[in-house]
Amino acid sequence: MPTSNAPPDPVNQRWLAQALPAFTTLIDRVAHGLEQDLESRIQTLRWVLGTLLLGALLLTLSIILHLQRDFFIPLKVLLRSAQAVQNGQFSARISPQPNNELGEVGNAFNAMVERLSVLYEGLEQRVAEKTRELQHSNHLLQLLYRTATRLTEQDLTQEILLEMLVDVERALDLGPGIVCVRREEDSRAYPLATTLPEIERAALCESLGCSICFGAGRPPTAISEHHVGEIHLVSIPLTGGGQWQGVMPFQILAGNTLQTWQAQILQTLAGHVATALANARRTEERHRLAVYEERAVIARELHDSLAQSLSYLKIQVSLLQTRLEPKATPELQATVEELKTGLNSAYRELRELLTTFRLTPGQTPFTEELTSVVQEARRRCGFDILLEQRMNNLELGANEEIHLMRLIREALINIERHAKATWARVTLEANSLRQVELCIEDNGQGWPATTPSGGHFGLTIMRERAAFLKGVLNFDTRPAGGARITLTFIALTPYAAH
Missing domain, CATH: 3.30.450.40 (GAF domain)
Structure with a gap:
């Protein structure tokens, strides 16, 4: 449009004046429409944003709830169960879980705990069994130790x-x-x-x-x-x-x-x-050897001193008797004869004592030696002497055998010298309580009224030997006539304390 400095056209001014309000109104309408459209769009946008925000919030809440239900809670349950298993509570289990990875972990955990429970129970049983076996073995070892101690540390x-x-x-x-x-x-x-x-x-x-x-x-x-x-x-x-x-x-x-x-x-x-019995036997044998060696020494000393002195006195008394016969009075001859008889008796007793002292251990058992003694007494007495032995394999100690044998010898000598018997019997028996009973009896004239309680030398020896055996010795008379000697004592045996 060409520019001109010419004054406005009045026609245009009127048209403009008339058209301007309408145009302004139209512009206002257009602006108002645009404003309303903009507001409508903004409102729509607000609703959309609000809806999106609410949806986001709901989605977030849903995700949180889902994580809480399907992850955090199972994880806490798994943690508590693991802690329970750690404390030895193998009954802890996880409830059925959703079919996801945590569910598989829970199932694997339950299977693992079940297996551990079985293994632990079996282990407890094995430990209990081994403990009982060890305790039993310990008791048996203590038994063996006590037995070995008893048998070795004491007689x-x-x-x-x-x-x-x-x-x-x-x-x-x-x-x-x-x-x-x-x-x-x-x-x-x-x-x-x-x-x-x-x-x-x-x-x-x-x-x-x-x-x-x-x-x-x-x-x-x-x-x-x-x-x-x-x-x-x-x-x-x-x-x-x-x-x-x-x-x-x-x-x-x-x-x-x-x-x-x-x-x-x-x-x-x-x-x-x-082993203990064998050791006890060996100990008893050594003790027996020592006793017999000691008695053999005593026997040699008696033989070299007292026996020779008695032999010398016997010879001197015989010479004295020969020299006194032509002029001796009857009283003197009786005295010499009594002296000679006493010396002969003393010499015979000494020989028997030496024989007893010289018993050889290990070669002649006590029962066989007793049989030999009775046979010798039977030969000297000239009549039957019965021997009954029922010792039931009871073994006597060395000192017991010697004192018992000497007592029996002394009793048989008394029967030979004083009883005037035609029959005698020796009974020796023992029971399982180690009680030994000896009975020596004859059918002779019996005891004089004061002999058993008096000072007869042979009976005194028998009492002393019975006292050594800690036994009870009795002298009485048989109902059918004759004398009877009984001895009862408890044998120590080779397995009793000396």
Whole structure:
């Protein structure tokens, strides 16, 4: 449009004036429309943003709830269960979980805890079993230790063996036991110690016999079991130190059987007992040798001194009697004769004493030596002297044998010199309680009224020997006539304290 500095056209001015309000109104309408449209769009945008914000909030809340339910809570449960398992509560389990990774972890955890529970229970059982086995082994070791200590640190006595039997019966749950000793040449065994009352023990041995434990041939070498009626018996041979000493039978309680470990313990104990018995025998033999050596020395001294002096006096008295015969008075001859008789008697007693002192140990058993003494007395007396021996394999100590033998010799000498008998009997017996009873009787003239309680030299010797044996010695008269001497004492045996 060309520019001009000419004044406006009045027509245009009027048109412009008329058209301007309408144009302004139109512009206002357009602006108002635009404003309304803009406001409408803004409002719509606000609703959209609000909706989006609310949706975002709801989505966030949903995600949080989902994480809480499906992640954090299961994780806490898993943590608590793991802590419970850590504290040894293997019963802890996780409840069923959603089918996701945590669910698989929970299932794996439950399977792991179940396996651990089984393993732990089995381990507890094995530990408990091993603990019981160790305790049992410890008790058995203590039993073996106590037994070995008893048998080695002290002299072997029947009381120690009895304590050992009681200990074994309690530890191994066994019935009453017996320690029976026997040499191979003996026909019967001697019950050295038992927890059974003597009446029951005697009845049991009488009903079963020694052959059930010892056999009919060679000594047993292995544990053997025997069933006789309601009696179940296990017999353990006592073998130790290369020597067989006897057997140690035990009764098996009703309803029980002999276990392998029991047999092993019994064999070990039997070895200890056999060794102790062998040591006791060797100790007794050494003691016996010492006693006999001492007595042999005394015998030599008596022979070299007193015996020769008595022989010299006998010769002198015989010479005196020969020289006095032509002119001696009857009183003097009687005195010389009495002196000669006394010397002869003293010399004979001394010879018998020397014979007793010179007994050789280990070559002649006591029973055989006693038989020899009775046979010698029978020869001197000229009549029958019966001998009954029922010692039941009881072994006497060396001093006991010597004092008992000397007492029997003295009694037989008295019968020969004073009894005027035609028959005599010597009875020697012992029971399982170690009680020894000796009875010597004859059918002679019996005791003078004051002889047994008076000062007769031979009876005084017998009383002294009975006192050494701690026995009871009695002198009485047989109902059918004649004298009787009885002695009762408790034998120490080689297994009792001296």
